[in-house]
Amino acid sequence: MPTFTTSDGTDLYYSDWGTGQPVVLSHGWPLSSDAWAVERKLLADHGYRAIAHDRRGHGRSAQPWNGNDMDTYARDLAELIDGLDLRDVVLIGHSTGGGEVVRYAAQHGAGRVAKVITAGAVPPVMVQSESNPEGTPITAFDGIRAGVLADRSQFFQDLSLPFFGFNREGATVSQGARDDFWRQGMLAGIQAAYECVKAFSETDFTEDLRALDVPIFIAHGDDDQIVPIAAAALKSIELVKHGTLKVYEGAPHGIFGDYQQELDRDILEFIRG
Template sequence: MENNFTSGNQSAKPEYIQTEPNVYLRIRDYGEGQPVILIHGWPLSNEMWEYQIEHLVKNNFRVITYDRRGFGKSAQPWDSYDYDALTDDLKAVIDQLELTDVVLVGFSMGGGEVVRYFSRHGGTNVSKAVLISSVTPFLLKTEDNPEGIPQEKNDEMAKQIREDRIGFLDGFGKDFFGVGLLNKPLSTPLLEYYRNLASCASPRATLECAKAFSTTDFREEMVTVKVPTLIIHGDTDKTVPIDISSHKAAKLIPDARYVVYEGSPHGLFYTDKEKLNKDLVDFINS
């Protein structure tokens, strides 16, 4: 897969990156300039960044996105969906594209890969980081994390996915974007589009990655993020509540700038796209 190239003006850029003998990642690589890697959230694919890619390219950045293993058009192995494996995939992207001075942007589950890249790979070739609606530092309720989400709730979500994955995704998407009786921040066709993106994921990967982001404890790893970091979170996020995530992350990362989007849901990459795009460009250029 390493020699599979796209056509046209992207002919010099690979369409797939092979990270293991039987694992390849679908990759998109646009523009020129400082590289910005956009890591998508669960259970979507790289297409979620549609409204960020064009803006960043127009602002003279090289924008790289990829489908996480098990999602989108990437390979769907049966196992290896913990954060070590996922972060090794990220390192393979950086190494094989020979990237330096990278800005890592992780949304939701993708925030875990950003943090793990620093603790596992020393943050090599990364100069800035952005965490958007991120699951870090630790979501699970334990004796020393009493505000977290009970395991019983995670078990119920897994049960719903096993019984009717598409039905689960339909309801999940409404909470994801803050859709209610009086609040409709996106059209019904667009909401269905995001549901369809999520439906393309491997059922196994959907479950295994949910286990990873809901139970992985990044608390001791947060201090390893020793680059300027922007943290963005909506204060009405029902998917990853802000109090148990970014409120804590902002205190644990040494050089963090914390921005709260008032009234914004989890999926602010769409609902607040203009504000988010401006904040990304301003931060990268700062």
């Protein structure tokens, strides 16, 4: 099982498939790189080198007590990319991973990053405030933390419904997708699962978005119940210099079904363009 050790001694799992231009994928909370399994195979099959890691505290990576914050996540990603000496990198991030790749590209990626792709990403900032009235109230994130502490197994099962939009009328519910969400979530350590809520909800990426000097493709479903589009993609596109926004009608937060198929086609097209 390939791993690398960060500068603070944390062992992180990663996969490295295929050859060609490197594409580095970062997953959402509370998942692992398995969330990108289909995309990793797709990219490798199309002549790219697909690399994805399990964020510290998640998946098969170590579970340190400290470092469950966005600056450390971005530094971990930087150390992986530097350690593999990757160049002309395309970054892809979903949800929390979207924040991670934006911060990495803005603060660490000079001379290495070619393009950025985000899907259902948390930037600019999720939590509601006077300056961000479209954001999600802090009480919602307090509820997530409470769910993680009280019974995270049941909480992750329940969360899978809005995550994939399976709670919408007429939705075709995949028990397999729900089970895999639960499986990945339960691999996350309770400390990382708890502290990452603050990282994804309260980190302000405004200046990171402004600093990006490479093309960015911002994908977002207009029925995203986890990261509502009004406080996320619709604001991010106004902050970046070289951005393309695509809104996926009726798409949820989780990358699944018709949304996944369309997004995967768009990912390949954007990378090639």
